[in-house]
Amino acid sequence: MVKEVRQWSDRKKKVTVPLFNSYLFVQVEKTNVSLIYEASGVLGYLNWLGKPALVRDSEIQTIKNWLDKEGIDEVKVAQLQEGDRLQLKNGQFQGKEAIIEEIGSKKLQLILPEMGWKVTANIQDVL
Numbered sequence: 001m002v003k004e005v006r007q008w009s010d011r012k013k014k015v016t017v018p019l020f021n022s023y024l025f026v027q028v029e030k031t032n033v034s035l036i037y038e039a040s041g042v043l044g045y046l047n048w049l050g051k052p053a054l055v056r057d058s059e060i061q062t063i064k065n066w067l068d069k070e071g072i073d074e075v076k077v078a079q080l081q082e083g084d085r086l087q088l089k090n091g092q093f094q095g096k097e098a099i100i101e102e103i104g105s106k107k108l109q110l111i112l113p114e115m116g117w118k119v120t121a122n123i124q125d126v127l
């Protein structure tokens with residue numbers, strides 16, 4: 001869980017929200033994987049290379065340690081999808097609006113409608 005500032009029409013308030021919205025991490029034996037679907041609202045697994053994605057305990061602990069450190073006021077994890085509109089934060093197109101056309105592991109294909117261009121950008125340069 002992380003703290004995030006939410007704004008209503010009349011005020012701002014810090015609220016506690018899940019770091020990974022709409023995700024549930026479970027530890028289950030391979031023989032019991034189908035039991036997950038008995039939980040209300042479960043639609044499927046996050047897959048990687050055609051198999052259910054695995055998150056190691058050490059990775060979960062690394063995230064917890066990172067969040068416990070002093071000085072982190074707000075964290076936001078964005079899940080990008082094709083068709084999303086975003087404003088570029090860095091690079092030579094900083095401040096321009098872009099539409100995500102294709103998502104790769106490290107790069108995005110973006111359409112810059114204002115300029116009529118299609119560009120490839122490194123993910124870390126966009127966010």
